[in-house]
Amino acid sequence: MNTKVEFKPAKKTPFVADRQSDLSDQERVDAALNQFLRDTDFVTATYMESCIHCGLCAEVCHFYEQTGDPKYTPIWKLEPLKRAYKRESGPFSFIYKALNLKRKLTADELAQWQHLLYDSCTVCGRCSMVCPMGIDIASLISKARHGMFQAGLVPEELWTMAKKAQDEGSPLGVTAEVLQDAIQRMEKEYAVKIPLDKDQADILVSISSLEILNYTRTLADMARVMNHLGYSWTLRSDGFEASNPGLLAGGEAWQRASSKRLVDAAIACKARIVVIPECGHGYNAFRWQAANLYGKPLPFRIMHITELMAEGIRNNKLRVNRVNESVTFHDPCQVSRRGGATEAPRTVLTALGVDLHEMPAAGDLNWCCGGGGGVFDIQRADKLRYRSFRIKMEQVNQSGADKLYTSCSNCRQTFDDCAEHFDWDKHPNSLLELVADNLAPI
């Protein structure tokens, strides 16, 4: 019997971009181009002129690293933005245009770029860290997404969540009533007081819809830590959502509207500090971008919950019991590398007395979980995301730790999903939860 099996290479499925609105092809190109050029300020123009094509950014991007496919080279993902700049507004644009050295973008090219600007970039900023020319590729990816948003070329899942957040204040349908129900449940289950809608409080605490719906005890854990710290604090039903899908989709006006709800709620209760929960991109959107979008300095500090806990430990307000665990910590890109809060979780873990096993690349150079920047929500990106997650699994395994902790609910969601996909025994735990479970009597 002939047992030879004929090998047939798998057929490549053509990429089909999602489209919103009924703009014509030409209108999409014009909308993207206009936005690209509006976003091209002095800094962006300098970045566009600075690349020396060394390729270092490719080697540190998890999507390139796992596939070896040159199209995943970080700086290449910015080609539409670069081409628009060079052809339309750069110092030699007249030559580029006259000799057609940089072709005009087409609607089809833009649509194809949806895969590179969304599905295969978590905006983790690892490429920005290593670029010898200091090009902040991740921030340029976000700018390029602005153009895609204007052109109505956003992955449908991100568009839908961003629109829902814009229309209803939450990407997942968490209304003020849903929040109140969740608070009542947590108060009962954990015997903890969760203040809502106070007129005056030193601290406004925010929470993400993902935490309210999926990681439900986060509300109680936040309250237990805040009450232990002894602060006057509140949640507000007119501004509680920490996540900001407008940022992920590239809708700047929607991003601004989400931030403004939190800003207005903080001003309404005269808060001195706004605390962002374990939500990486929410922290980036509010800590580093809200004031610019608001147009003036904000009259309060913004802290990630991990920073607040670390500060509490430093000034002796937060007392924790020692925990006999061997742990490793996954740095969420938007909190550590992009957010600057790399030491804070280590201060907390040291106070807890755990046996900390750092991963081979930890802290500011950590490898991304692969699900940030909205990638987790884009279903067609699952295959690529799982592939890139192999790096993370290897790193966690190499640490030799028994338990894994992190401080971003989106990272947790990605780890949970990948653990199930790979039948891997490591599920991430929340650092906030670890602290809340080990508060020492004052």
Ligand code: SF4
């Ligand atoms: S930001 Fe992260 S995912 Fe995006 S291109 Fe850079 S390294 Fe890759």
Ligand code: SF4
């Ligand atoms: S690391 Fe910087 S200079 Fe080198 S190819 Fe990438 S963007 Fe260009």
